[in-house]
Amino acid sequence: MSDGDYDYLIKFLALGDSGVGKTSFLYQYTDGKFNSKFITTVGIDFREKRVVYKSTGPDGSSGKGQKIHMQLWDTAGQERFRSLTTAFFRDAMGFLLLFDLTNEQSFLNVRNWMSQLQIHAYCENPDIILCGNKCDLSDQRMVSETEARELAEKYGIPYFETSAANGQNVNQAVEVLLDLIMKRMERCVDKSWIPDGTVRANGPSNPDISESSERSKCAC
Amino acid sequence: MPQAADTINLGFLSESERENILKVLQRDEELRQAEDQRVRKLRTELQDVKRKGAKRGDESYSQRSCGRCLEPLSRLALFPRQCKMCHHHICQKCQTVLPDGSWLCSVCIKESDLKKRTGDWFYDQRVNRFITTPAHDLVRISLRKPPNKRETTGEALMKSTEIKLDPPTPVPRARQKNPTTDKSQSSENSGSVASRESFESKPRSDIESENASISTSTTENKCGHVTPDRPRKEKTPSRSSLAGSSVSSLTIPAKTDVVSVDGSSETNAVSEVKQVSPSPELDVDRLFKKSIKRAPKPQEHVSTLDLRDRRETLEAPMGNRSQSVPGLDIKEDEEEDEDIDSLVSFHKRSLASSSSSLHSSKTTLGSMMSIYSEAGDFDSVEVSGEVVFSIIYDEHTQSLQVFIKECNELAYGDASRQLSNPYVKCYLLPDKSRQSKRKTSTKRNTINPVYNETLKYSISRTQLFTRSLLISVWHHGRLSRNTFLGEVEIALDCRDLDSPYEDRVVLMAKSASAVPASPFAQYKGELVISLKYITPTKTATEKSKGKKAATEEGGELHVLIKEAKNLIAMKTGGTSDSFVKGYLFPVTAKTTKKKTPVVKKNLNPHYDHIFVYKGLALDQMKEMCLELTVWDREAMLSNEFLGGVRLSSGKGTVKIGKEEVVMDSLGEEVSLWEKMMQYPGSWAEGTLPLRSTMGKGK
Incomplete structure (x- = not known):
């Protein structure tokens, strides 16, 4: 699995309250399976998956397929592991923020997770997908789709109603995140020849207008 | 700004949880090693493409030939010919059209592609936020070390032992296997100390030369019982193995990974190394006991220790030192080594001329190889x-x-x-x-x-x-x-x-x-830096990367040493403890010398350190030359040169000490320096390939 025959290594990380289904979500994504038994994640874990990414050009045409090796970090939602899990935020290129549609508190905590991400991720506005998980349990639903969408809009991130149990929207969510990352990657590299105040020789772009602007737009 | 501490408190974890996490980290390590190998391959490819084009970065070449293949350019061509990234004029063959219809030259396309494939786009951004180790390192260290407690030597030893058992650094296995990491032969002796020092082609501080001599004497004391003359190959195998084992008695057994240098063999402890138990506590015991108990073993004439086993072998900090026992190499090298010989004599000459610069003249000295060839110190x-x-x-x-x-x-x-x-x-x-x-x-x-x-x-x-x-x-x-x-x-x-x-x-x-054509022929890794010139009128307080740099009267040159990538491993275990040293010429040598802190056990160290040179006028910069050199810190011995860059306008000469030295900056070294002068007040950032020697190449 870990031979070097791929074009990109993309690292994602799933986060959210304990029991919202992060592990199940990733298990469904990588293996297409579901285990209803709840096994709490000890600290951290990761799963891997190879996919082929086809970039879509501005005209909608799809380019050459690129082999992606995905490393999907799974984190413990439990508070006691917090210092450990947040340390791993910095290594991830994109994030899957999950909450449980049947648990309102997990939805309210999305805000906290977002601020945790702002502090610990590689930049202040990393790519994040919000996932309301367990959408198959419609009779127990506590969070409406509308309020979830509103929150996602507020943060300017995509929202998906997912089910790790039946696989609904699981692939889509990850694919959208991958697409965001690949596009961001292009932008980061593209930027390097656009002379907009940033001066570079051959290095990465590093706008240094001021500390604050750099933070807020994350150089991308 | 998140300022992650050195460690995080993980004391709350139970034993099984710890183990679980370590297992995950181990899997991650494997993945990262495969990744590092892949990245290294990609970088080599880029180096190859780059080498084909003679013009790099510098726009001042003739516009009549292609900047990549050097073929003459047709005057009738209708397409835009200047690559928008490197601004070279490029022939059609060397252009690669992008999906949006624009194009880049073959090198730039490769470079930006590499930035994506290697994940550099990500790391380059992250470095703006964190002056810290990656999570896996942080967690690994935190798992071992009781936080907020001063370490005793024993603990430090144990820590390093444990760390070696599950290698924490993102060192690709490939590099560990690489013979260049073979520490056994890099044992310093006065000869190479001298040569390395002089390589730097700049006045050296007395402290360092002192260091060198101190180290020689101290280590010699330590190994008083070592047979003074190196076991020569003419000697009987049993004799040499005896001598060898007396050497390794002050070495940690696992560290005696001596690969035969010239046919003569030091005994090595292959068998012992392989028995090393994974239990840290036990290993520490062994560290001390075994090294004494070990009985001399008859060895093959040529002995090798598979370097791959290093991952499993234990390492103690002392090992590094005792491995480079002086006296083992000196004699032989001074007598027999034509290259070392020449370097020594060079050093003596340069010392005599009161400048330890290797380049006492304007002669072109490309590399080790050319040094001794050109020195003509052989018939x-x-x-x-x-x-x-x-x-x-x-x-x-x-x-x-x-x-x-x-x-x-x-x-x-x-x-x-x-x-x-x-x-x-x-x-x-x-x-x-x-x-x-x-x-x-x-x-x-x-x-x-x-x-x-x-x-x-x-x-x-x-x-x-x-x-x-x-x-x-x-x-x-x-x-x-x-x-x-x-x-x-x-x-x-x-x-x-x-x-x-x-x-x-x-x-x-x-x-x-x-003879390598240029100091860049040998890949030594890269250095990521940013330069900024601050004009004297600007009095605002500059804040950059979380570090305050107050401006005073007179212009300032800020040099942000971000990180180095793919450094050569100098220490056993496939790592280096590196730091960057900077000199700005021509100013009195001492005052411009700057150093970053040492980043330990990392071939991709993040320094995030700023050198500030004050009282500089912008026009002066054209005549100046900034040398940044990366060194492997060796506590008791002289530091090892890992590579360097020379930033300048690439024209004219600069006075270093008493000598006029040609500013031979090339490619990115020139363009970055020029960008810095062109846009005062903004950071010019670049990734520069490290020169394998600071000798004046062509």
């Missing part, structure tokens, strides 16, 4: 004869074995006395350092020497296709200089290494191609 004769050898790759020991059978009809090294004392020397190119040098014994008074000796390189098979083997024959002048008798270079990429067929190759004179 040469009309080359004749042939060398008979075979090369196989031994899967079992993961090593390349070069069997030197014999030479026939060699030239006389000492023509007047019709005498030759020939020996054969090998380098596994492109590594031309002492670490890749292997020698046979010297045969007395013969032009048809029979060696039947095997020279071994521990290296993974996959790495071999980029290497070639340089076999040279030398006459050992007992009292005079050594004489070059001929050489052959064998490419390993298309050679069948599974059947030991005997090759008979006619010796050649030194070819021009044997």
Whole structure:
């Protein structure tokens, strides 16, 4: 699995309250399976998956397929592991923020997770997908789709109603995140020849207008 | 700004949780190693593409030829010809059209592609936020160390032992296997100390030379019982193994991974290394006990320790030092090594001229190789004869074995006395350092020497296709200089290494191609830096990367040393403890010397350190030259040179000490410097390939 025959290594990380289904979500994504038994994640874990990414050009045409090796970090939602899990935020290129549609508190905590991400991720506005998980349990639903969408809009991130149990929207969510990352990657590299105040020789772009602007737009 | 602490408190974890997490980290480590190997390959590819185009970065070349393939450009071409990234004029063949219809030149497209594929786009951004280790390192360390407690030496020892058991650093396995990491041969001696110091081509602080001499004496004291003269190959195997083991008695057994240098063999503790138990506590015990108990073992004439086992072997900080026991190498090297010899004499000369600059003149000195060739510190004769050898790759020991059978009809090294004392020397190119040098014994008074000796390189098979083997024959002048008798270079990429067929190759004179064309020919990794010139009028307080740099009267040059990538491993375990040193010329030497803190056990260290040079006018910068050199910190010995960059306008000369030195900056080194001058107040950032030598290349 870990031979070097791929074009990109993309690292994602799933986060959210304990029991919202992060592990199940990733298990469904990588293996297409579901285990209803709840096994709490000890600290951290990761799963891997190879996919082929086809970039879509501005005209909608799809380019050459690129082999992606995905490393999907799974984190413990439990508070006691917090210092450990947040340390791993910095290594991830994109994030899957999950909450449980049947648990309102997990939805309210999305805000906290977002601020945790702002502090610990590689930049202040990393790519994040919000996932309301367990959408198959419609009779127990506590969070409406509308309020979830509103929150996602507020943060300017995509929202998906997912089910790790039946696989609904699981692939889509990850694919959208991958697409965001690949596009961001292009932008980061593209930027390097656009002379907009940033001066570079051959290095990465590093706008240094001021500390604050750099933070807020994350150089991308 | 998140300022992550050195460690996080993980004391709350239970034993099984700890183990669980370590297992995950281990899996991650494996993935990262594969990734590092892949990235390294990509970087080599880029280096190759880059090398093909002579013009790099600098726009001032003739616009009539393509900046990449150097073919003349047609005047009638209708397409836009200037690459928007590097601004070179590019012929159509070297343009790559992007999906949006625009194009880039072959190098720039490769560079931006690499930035994506290697994940550099990500790391380059992250470095703006964190001055910290990656999570896996942080967690690994935190899992071991009780937080907020001063370490005792014992703890430190244990920590480093444990760390070695599960290697924490993102060091690709490939590099660990690489013979360049072979510390055993990099044992410093005064000769190479001198040479390395002088390499830097700048006045040295007394402290450092002091260090060097102190280290020599202290280590000599430590190993008072070591047989003073190195076991020579002429000696009986049992003798040499005895001497060898007395050496390793002050070394940690696992560290005696001595690969035979020149046929003579130090004993090594292969068997012991392999028994090392994974329990840290136990290992620490062993560290001390075994090294004393170990009985001398008769060894093969040539012994190798598979470097891959390093991952499992334990390491103690002391090991590094005791490995470079002086006195083992000095004598031999000073007597026999034509290159070291020349370097020593060079150093003496340069010392005499009260400047330790190697470059006492404007002569072009490209590299180690050219240094001794150009120094002419060897005699040469009309080359004749042939060398008979075979090369196989031994899967079992993961090593390349070069069997030197014999030479026939060699030239006389000492023509007047019709005498030759020939020996054969090998380098596994492109590594031309002492670490890749292997020698046979010297045969007395013969032009048809029979060696039947095997020279071994521990290296993974996959790495071999980029290497070639340089076999040279030398006459050992007992009292005079050594004489070059001929050489052959064998490419390993298309050679069948599974059947030991005997090759008979006619010796050649030194070819021009044997001399690396530039200091960049050898890949030493990269340095990521940002430059900013702050004009005197600006009095605002600049805040950058979380560090405050107050501006005063007069312009300032800020040099942000971000990180280095893919440094060469100098220490056992495949790591280096590196720091960056900066000099700005021509200012009085001492005041411009700056250093970053040492980043330990990391081949991709993040320094995030700013050098501030004050009181500079913008016009002055054109005449100035900034040298940044990366060093491996060696506590008791002299530091090892890992590479460097020279930033300047690339024109004219600069006074270093008393000497006028050509500012030979190339490519990015020039363009970055110019960008800095062009846009005062903003950071000019670049990734610069490290020079393998600070000698003035072409």
